[in-house]
Amino acid sequence: MLKDLAVIGKIPIFVAQDNCENKNKPQTQEKMKKNKDIDHGRREFLRRLGIGAGSAMALAALEPFDALARPLGKQVTPPEGYVENLMTYRVQHGSNQRVSLLGFGMMRLPNDQEQVNEMVDYAIAHGVNYFDTAPVYMGGRSEVLTGNALARHPREKFLVATKMSNQNPASWDFDKAKAIYEQSHERLQLDVIDYYLLHAIGGGGVDNLHSRFIDNKLLDFLLAEREAGRIRHLGFSYHGDVSAFDWLLDRQEEYHWDFVQIQMNYLDWRHASIRGGRRHDADAEYLYNKCEKTGVQCVVMEPLRGGALTKVDEEVSAALKAVRPDDSMARWAFRWVGSHPNILTTLSGMNRMDHVKENVETFSPLDPCTEAENTLLATLADKVAGVPVIPCTTCEYCMPCPFGVNIPGNFAYYNEAVNKKIIPLPNSDAADYDKRREVFIEGYHKALPDSTTWAKSCQDCEECLSKCPQQIRIPNQLARIVETLAKR
Numbered sequence: 368m369l370k371d372l373a374v375i376g377k378i379p380i381f382v383a384q385d386n387c388e389n390k391n392k393p394q395t396q397e398k399m400k401k402n403k404d405i406d407h408g409r410r411e412f413l414r415r416l417g418i419g420a421g422s423a424m425a426l427a428a429l430e431p432f433d434a435l436a437r438p439l440g441k442q443v444t445p446p447e448g449y450v451e452n453l454m455t456y457r458v459q460h461g462s463n464q465r466v467s468l469l470g471f472g473m474m475r476l477p478n479d480q481e482q483v484n485e486m487v488d489y490a491i492a493h494g495v496n497y498f499d500t501a502p503v504y505m506g507g508r509s510e511v512l513t514g515n516a517l518a519r520h521p522r523e524k525f526l527v528a529t530k531m532s533n534q535n536p537a538s539w540d541f542d543k544a545k546a547i548y549e550q551s552h553e554r555l556q557l558d559v560i561d562y563y564l565l566h567a568i569g570g571g572g573v574d575n576l577h578s579r580f581i582d583n584k585l586l587d588f589l590l591a592e593r594e595a596g597r598i599r600h601l602g603f604s605y606h607g608d609v610s611a612f613d614w615l616l617d618r619q620e621e622y623h624w625d626f627v628q629i630q631m632n633y634l635d636w637r638h639a640s641i642r643g644g645r646r647h648d649a650d651a652e653y654l655y656n657k658c659e660k661t662g663v664q665c666v667v668m669e670p671l672r673g674g675a676l677t678k679v680d681e682e683v684s685a686a687l688k689a690v691r692p693d694d695s696m697a698r699w700a701f702r703w704v705g706s707h708p709n710i711l712t713t714l715s716g717m718n719r720m721d722h723v724k725e726n727v728e729t730f731s732p733l734d735p736c737t738e739a740e741n742t743l744l745a746t747l748a749d750k751v752a753g754v755p756v757i758p759c760t761t762c763e764y765c766m767p768c769p770f771g772v773n774i775p776g777n778f779a780y781y782n783e784a785v786n787k788k789i790i791p792l793p794n795s796d797a798a799d800y801d802k803r804r805e806v807f808i809e810g811y812h813k814a815l816p817d818s819t820t821w822a823k824s825c826q827d828c829e830e831c832l833s834k835c836p837q838q839i840r841i842p843n844q845l846a847r848i849v850e851t852l853a854k855r
Contacts, residue, residue, distance in 0.1 A: 453731040454494025457711050460664060461625050466526065468705050469730040470497035472716035473513045474504045480515055486723050487516040491524050493727045497712045501530040501566060502547055510554035518556045527555055528562035533579055534570065541583045563589065563598045564628060568615065569607030576611045604628035609649035609838060616661050626711055628666040629654040632676060633703045633744045638752035653840040655707065664711040667704050676700045683747050690740065698729045703744055706735035749792050756782040757844050758837050765831040765841060773820035774831060774841060780814040781848050791851065808852060822848040
């Protein structure tokens with residue numbers, strides 16, 4: 368049966384032949400000055416950013432990286448005979464900038480400049496143009512290694528993302544946080560950073576969010592930097608307490624986020640709470656849908672769930688190999704992420720050339736998952752994670768629903784069906800699926816005799832979200848019940 372999966376409705380993808388804006392024109396390259404005085408250059412750069420004597424600590428912090436901070440070698444040109452690439456691109460909504468659907472994560476690079484140069488050169492030659500780093504990666508060396516490797520290429524060939532990594536309370540002071548920002552410009556050898564993120568919001572919830580970015584006026588400063596053009600696109604990455612994620616996105620009209628970075632893969636789509644034994648407040652399904660509804664594109668981190676999805680058990684591997692015998696588990700995971708149209712780029716932390724080559728091949732061009740393949744992955748994820756109950760205490764704080772949905776009643780019945788093991792997995796090929804579904808529907812109608820109170824009446828207005836003390840993503844959970852009730 369699995370071998371007969373049909374190709375159903377692939378989403379549009381944008382494949383471009385070359386990443387140059389005007390490939391018929393001679394390429395312009397930024398010439399590095401010979402015999403450059405590094406210290407003078409640093410101080411002149413910081414002076415242009417308006418840094419006074421109070422930020423001398425930023426210069427001091429750079430000293431350990433002097434040996435790496437100098438551009439190495441001549442600028443790189445495409446290999447002889449290189450004409451085109453088949454990389455898939457997405458278009459950034461605000462700027463119409465083309466972004467490679469495969470992004471290069473620079474978190475765990477080899478500590479060797481020449482090896483980094485080689486991988487970056489191959490990636491750029493094959494259409495990758497998004498490179499993601501942060502001040503805290505490799506103790507700061509990631510930004511330096513990344514800056515050195517990219518400085519050898521024409522500026523229009525790459526986009527750089529880095530972050531405000533002020534998670535430590537010692538760096539919540541405005542001047543200290545500003546020094547982190549200025550240091551990133553210097554290490555990356557850039558006047559303008561293409562994509563800048565508030566790093567890992569969510570830890571400590573909204574209170575920490577305010578301490579790190581709001582109360583100290585740091586977010587106001589970064590918004591002004593975007594307005595001045597020293598940041599092209601401003602966004603944030605999220606881990607942990609979803610209240611901080613919601614707080615920022617709910618103020619889109621004020622902040623105008625250009626992108627949001629989330630953890631997303633086919634297991635975390637509905638089972639993020641089981642990751643590493645820790646409780647997470649929101650599945651990727653909620654995060655992605657909230658971004659899409661708000662009109663903000665997503666950058667995806669952890670598409671392989673920290674490498675776990677490359678080492679799935681034999682049952683999962685066999686089911687996937689039955690459909691596409693030649694595809695690796697990594698390719699399945701990347702294809703699933705890239706099949707979602709609101710994804711701007713998918714980060715892969717590559718530290719070996721064979722990883723770079725395999726991932727480039729996967730995205731050149733991307734072959735999106737079919738509807739049947741998406742269903743297969745969802746079913747396998749449910750089997751791996753088990754069917755979780757909804758953490759509803761029936762407190763009824765979410766009520767009344769403007770559209771008449773009996774939210775706690777729906778959740779109570781669903782949880783009962785899970786606990787009694789009568790829940791049918793949507794689109795399951797289990798032999799007893801039809802019987803389970805009949806029992807589930809019969810019990811649902813008895814528990815909720817008034818059809819106006821059923822889950823299908825939910826209009827995703829989100830009025831209930833702020834009222835729930837358990838922070839349940841209520842519209843997503845109701846949608847899960849609707850899916851369970853539907854015919855396969």
